[in-house]
Amino acid sequence: MGSIARFFKFLKESWQLVLKNFRVYLASYIAFFLVDVLASIPWQAFGFPEQSTPEILFSLLVGISSLVIIVNVILIEKSRYKHREKEQLLYSVPTYLIYSLYSVLIILVGPGAVLLAGSMAGIPQPVMIGLAVLVGLIVAIFVAMVALASVLIDNDSINYFKMSYRMARQDVLLIICFGALSFLVELPSFAFDQIPDWRFVVSFNLLYAFFDAAAMITLTVTSVRIFYYLKHQLNDQSQ
Numbered sequence: 001m002g003s004i005a006r007f008f009k010f011l012k013e014s015w016q017l018v019l020k021n022f023r024v025y026l027a028s029y030i031a032f033f034l035v036d037v038l039a040s041i042p043w044q045a046f047g048f049p050e051q052s053t054p055e056i057l058f059s060l061l062v063g064i065s066s067l068v069i070i071v072n073v074i075l076i077e078k079s080r081y082k083h084r085e086k087e088q089l090l091y092s093v094p095t096y097l098i099y100s101l102y103s104v105l106i107i108l109v110g111p112g113a114v115l116l117a118g119s120m121a122g123i124p125q126p127v128m129i130g131l132a133v134l135v136g137l138i139v140a141i142f143v144a145m146v147a148l149a150s151v152l153i154d155n156d157s158i159n160y161f162k163m164s165y166r167m168a169r170q171d172v173l174l175i176i177c178f179g180a181l182s183f184l185v186e187l188p189s190f191a192f193d194q195i196p197d198w199r200f201v202v203s204f205n206l207l208y209a210f211f212d213a214a215a216m217i218t219l220t221v222t223s224v225r226i227f228y229y230l231k232h233q234l235n236d237q238s239q
Contacts, residue, residue: 003173007222010229011181014221018214024076025217031069032213035062039189040205064097070220071096074151077224092151099150099160103143106161110135142168144175148227167230178219178226185215 001009018025039062071093079086111132118128145164153160168175189212192204 003171004177006171006229007174007177007181007226010222010225011218014225015218018218018221025073028069028073028076028217029213031072032066032216033209035065035069036189036209036212037206038062040192040202040209066216067097067100068093070216071151073217073220074148074224077221078152081224081228095150096147100147102161103140103146106143107136107139110139140179141172141175144168144179145227145230148223152224152227166234167227170230170233174226174230178223182219185212185219 022029039059041058068089071089074096075086075089075092114132114135115128118131123131142165143161145167146160149158149160149163153163188208189205192201192208195201195204
């Protein structure tokens with residue numbers, strides 16, 4: 001089976017699993033929905049300028065809340081795979097957040113180095129930007145499993161970055177498919193934000209939140225399936 005076909009197989013199986021056990025994911029669905037609604041609050045309508053301090057702080061809070069919900073879904077899947085009770089969020093959320101930040105920083109270092117070297121070498125700006133984006137995407141592929149590994153693997157002595165790199169090498173296209181779909185799912189929200197009338201923005205985001213919440217849960221379940229598949233391909237025995 002090819003990588004693209006395998007990805008859609010995992011996606012279909014994850015969607016069927018979520019539908020079959022929707023009561024298990026109901027709290028996460030409602031939480032995702034509320035986070036999406038809160039993220040669309042029109043601060044300008046309340047007299048705050050664009051990118052105001054309250055808006056930035058609230059966006060940060062919404063982002064952290066999304067991570068907490070994602071970790072909750074990951075732990076549900078972990079308990080399913082390991083046939084044991086679901087773990088508490090207290091330890092897993094900070095771990096996931098820290099390794100997500102590490103991954104983002106590593107992703108930014110690559111393009112930053114390209115831009116710096118390009119400016120020193122006098123390379124045309126469009127070429128520099130193109131190379132920087134390409135390097136960023138390549139690095140993102142190889143660190144894609146880091147945050148997941150930090151939650152799904154109980155052995156703290158494991159080098160999650162090395163593990164993610166080895167897993168990505170098993171099937172780069174599978175990870176690209178997941179990343180591409182995740183981007184496409186969030187794309188409408190960015191498009192809605194370009195509408196000048198905040199009333200339409202809120203209305204569209206409210207309607208889209210019903211779909212986005214289900215999509216986020218399905219994609220998170222899919223990511224766990226991909227993780228365990230790649231781990232199996234490595235014949236890795238880490239628990």
